[in-house]
Amino acid sequence: LFTQNGQEVPPKELSPGLGQAVELLANILSSGDQIIITAIMHNLHAFSNAVDYRDRAEERILKLEEECGEFEKRVADLEDAIIELKKGEAA
Numbered sequence: 182l183f184t185q186n187g188q189e190v191p192p193k194e195l196s197p198g199l200g201q202a203v204e205l206l207a208n209i210l211s212s213g214d215q216i217i218i219t220a221i222m223h224n225l226h227a228f229s230n231a232v233d234y235r236d237r238a239e240e241r242i243l244k245l246e247e248e249c250g251e252f253e254k255r256v257a258d259l260e261d262a263i264i265e266l267k268k269g270e271a272a
Contacts, residue, residue, distance in 0.1 A: 209221055
């Protein structure tokens with residue numbers, strides 16, 4: 182069980198928030214247990230990298246979607262140009 186506002190709370194009922202995270206982290210860091218502190222810091226670093234990676238991936242996906250739309254338009258323009266050329270050859 183965890184505590185929230187001095188009350189024991191099951192983990193599934195904890196509401197995520199910066200204040201709660203800071204309180205939990207402060208408790209861990211003030212424990213002086215270097216093994217746990219090192220593990221927590223490594224995990225925080227890994228989570229931070231995962232968030233950064235996800236954000237970069239989302240930005241890249243949006244850029245690729247824009248480029249795909251541009252290519253679709255260019256293909257449609259080329260198809261139209263081919264149709265016009267064929268009409269000119271037939272005439």
